Amino acid sequence: MQHIADETPTRDEKLIVLFEDFLGARAIRKPSAHTLAAYRRDLTAIARLLTDGDLAPDGATPLPLATLPISAVTTRRLRYAFGHFAAPRAAASVYRAWSTWNSFFAFLVADGRVPGNPMSAVDKPKVLAPAPKPLRGEETPERLLEAVAEGNDGRQRHPWPERDLVVLALALCAGLRLAELLDLRVGSVVGRPGERRVEVIGKGGRPRSVPIEPELDALVERYLESRRRRFGLRTVGRESALLVDRFSAPMRRGGLQYLVESCYRRAGIVDRVPAGAQLHALRHTFATRLAEDGASASEIMRLLGHATLTTSQNYIDVTAGQQRAAIKANRTNRALAKLAANDGD
Structure with missing residues (x-):
């Protein structure tokens, strides 16, 4: 035809x-x-x-x-x-x-x-892969999480530490990009207890599934409960945006960037954030800590949603169990364990 x-x-x-x-x-x-x-x-x-x-x-x-x-x-x-x-x-x-x-x-x-x-x-320039820009300082991620969890900064007119903590934790312990955070739905966190994961649509429309530990899962649930109290049960449907502003509207790019910058100020770590990195510094911290704690290049590629390894021969297919082991070894998750144990009272 x-x-x-x-x-x-x-x-x-x-x-x-x-x-x-x-x-x-x-x-x-x-x-x-x-x-x-x-x-x-x-x-x-x-x-x-x-x-x-x-x-x-x-x-x-x-x-x-x-x-x-x-x-x-x-x-x-x-x-x-x-x-x-x-x-x-x-x-x-x-x-x-x-x-x-x-x-x-x-x-x-x-x-x-x-x-x-x-x-x-038409000629094009050669672009070298940018060097990672993690937060500077061995204990900086833990200091950031603890400061935001305390939520006692009097300069905040509308404090919401439960939400702010989830934003930081999803970047630090799941390596999500800014656009990926904005695209998350409430139903993006799936799986049975102990095997929870967050389903992400990354660059180029490539889907990936990132395991999350019970500590991060508990923080997400605590945030959603605080949201139900603020705006009502109907505002937390499976297809609702996971991250919302103080009016219950889906967060936008500028709002999320401002939130992360304000968290840095509250924690007093502005001088430890590489220039131009902002939220991406959290994702880079996730990746560098995985590498330091023994994750393979293939595991890091899969968890961060990169398209390829630098050289194809380094590619090693990994199982979901190996990915979860790499996540569990992330030191930032151990800091979340202490925060998750605190019921906020």
Whole structure:
């Protein structure tokens, strides 16, 4: 049966229309709102440079972005646009924009909208894997957890130590990213007592299941009970956001970042947080402590949701029991045991 396309491909399709088609297709993968916004910024930033008169074909009048056709996006113009884009930016930002445009053209080729992907002829920077940025100081994670659990900072207008402690613990003892925390539902914590785990959708839509110890499970339940008291039983359904603000609305990116920063201030450890890390410093602390306490590279990869190991020969498939043993060996869980034993009275 012959396939009939919804639209006849044309090299004169408007670039901004194709952007929307691409972003709509990407949305099916359920990326975070932050990720979609980053795609849009990278596409638009380069496209605006393509409207620069210096990049227009010889003798041609530059077109405004709203009317720029895909046929105007030549390899030569892309090279110049990326050259101008790269000048004031870090290599990681340039690489991310290159990857976005490469994915965009791969989508257009697969959809029959353009005959080929020109990005292979556009240089991209080499980006080294960033060095881990854990919290500095051997006992800093324990100091942070204990300070937040006490909840006696008079500067807080609306204290909620049960929630704040769960945020920190999920990052320190399960290695969750900021976007992963925001995407959690109440029903994301599953399993029988003693075999509990948190189910996460990570980068690239890759699912993973991270074992959690009874101490962290108890803190989650204590938080949910405090939430029921504040907002009522109906606000804690399985599909409800796990983390909410003081109005019972799902937490947003800025709110969660501010919460973590305020926890650092309350614990007096701001000087021990690597620059630019913030919540990611907790995830890096989780990973480095696993490594120090004997977890293998494969276990760490699986628990943190990384796509690959540095070299494929280091890959070792591990069982769920081995992953749980690695989690149990995490020293931060031992600090949670003491906090979980405290009933808050």
